[in-house]
Amino acid sequence: MKNKAAQSLPAKHYPGLAGKAYFNFGGQGVMSQPSLDAIFEAYQYVQREGPFSSKMFSWIGQQLNDTKELFAAVFGGSAHCFALTQNVTEAVNIVLWGLNWQAGDSIMITDCEHPGVVDAVNNLVRRLKLNLIEVAVQSLDGQELVDSIEKQISKDGRTRLFVFSHVLWNSGKVLPLKEINNLCRQYGVLALADGAQSAGVLPLSLRDYDSDFYAFTGQKWLCGPEGTGALYVKESLLGKLEPTYMGWRHHLHGSERGAEKYEIATSSFPLLAGLRTALKCHQEAGDDRSRYVKIMANLNYLKSSLEELGVQTVAGAGASGLLSFKVPGKNHNQLVTDLESDGVYVRSIPEPDCLRASIHYLTESDDVDRLLAAVKKRL
Ligand SMILES: Cc1ncc(COP(=O)(O)O)c(C=O)c1O
Incomplete structure (x- = not known):
């Protein structure tokens, strides 16, 4: 598996991803169908x-x-x-x-x-x-x-x-x-x-x-x-x-x-x-380094795109899967509910008051685009 770019199992292998742009892995990850089958x-x-x-x-x-x-x-x-x-x-x-x-x-x-x-x-x-x-x-x-x-x-x-x-x-x-x-x-x-x-x-x-x-x-x-x-x-x-x-x-x-x-x-x-x-x-999807590289690529894409929209990202992000950001003039708890109605799942954080998106190697750039569109709509 060494040096192979990280490849996610197709989304159909993760029932929790179907139809969603899911960014709550830091709260709870989604389980693959093979994992669910193994438990059953x-x-x-x-x-x-x-x-x-x-x-x-x-x-x-x-x-x-x-x-x-x-x-x-x-x-x-x-x-x-x-x-x-x-x-x-x-x-x-x-x-x-x-x-x-x-x-x-x-x-x-x-x-x-x-x-x-x-x-x-x-x-x-x-x-x-x-x-x-x-x-x-x-x-x-x-x-x-x-x-x-x-x-x-x-x-x-x-x-x-x-x-x-x-x-x-x-x-x-x-x-x-x-x-x-x-x-x-x-x-x-x-x-x-x-x-x-x-x-x-x-x-x-x-x-x-x-x-x-x-x-x-x-x-x-x-x-x-x-x-x-x-x-x-x-x-x-x-x-x-x-x-x-x-x-x-x-x-x-x-x-x-x-x-x-x-x-x-x-x-x-x-x-x-x-x-x-x-x-x-995860091992089959690629080694830990290639999975991390994919996480960083999508995280940096989200970070720079949010900043282009004038959304302030919380300092410190850029080396893990978490990206926190503040949408000006918005109640972040309400925004969580609003984004969910567009099929976009993030969470709010109390301190600092912000939204948090978790980028996994299962996250694709299309998911990031969906999050960006949902945020942009509410600016
Ligand atoms: C840094 C940190 N520690 C602890 C916890 C609690 O996790 P668990 O429910 O697995 O104990 C969380 C969960 O959100 C967390 O983010």
Whole structure:
């Protein structure tokens, strides 16, 4: 597949794309027909051979292993460094609650984290009497950004964990993962990246980037089903990060050395077949770099065309799949509904008040033209 330009499966393979110009992959991706079929077949198999039976028990183990093997092949690292979760927030919580915090320790976040993650961090801070340090990232770039993070990390000497998004959900800005990981290591701080808006968009090698913790979700850019996600834990930290919730999956595997100890109990195992099929569809469409190149081409086309129309794009976009923009004099929530009536799907963002379009490699330039026409009509 190397060096092949990214080719989407025909739209008919994605029922969620039929008749639409869909730009909400950062909220939830669309599932391919092969993924939907794989889930249906897996559920049928479970009913035929179980649903509770010794055969099913080994099938579940195989589903878990196959999925982790595929994550390792796609994102780098070893299969046993991935714990399967239901979403990215659960993965973040595993790290938040799994460290051996002492009252008075500090945790650092950026000023652009997802509200769900902010709540999770605030809860931890309140209950364990930690200090919260916030670093501004939206308005800074390059070395200035790294310097600002360093200044905050070194502030009180008690920062234990930095929680940051690899791609900011509101503006699409990409934070320098490798530099942040290096900086954190230098100061003895652990780094937890929220990959909700990056996994499935940016070419990624968790081992090369030397990530401590990387959380991601299956249902957004990976176009898998809701209820799937994962936490990557660096090998050397598996002994340091304690499981908080425990159940039979921990009971069976807890003594093993891998990240499976963070998994709890029964979940919708057939969904994993759909997620793996989604990942394979992406691989067949082209390698991660060629898919990224296609995303960037359409994103830049949308960005320059919006700017030509006098629509202001939010600073920071240009290296991820997200493009946020402000339509002058318009209520963005109302605009979301209005654009949907034209078959164009975007979302609004509260801070900064704007619209957000997600450009996937499944996005074609015709979709971009449809979005541009729908916006132009309302200027
Ligand atoms: C940056 C970021 N983090 C976390 C989330 C929450 O995702 P999930 O529902 O998979 O936990 C989102 C979803 O929009 C997000 O954009």
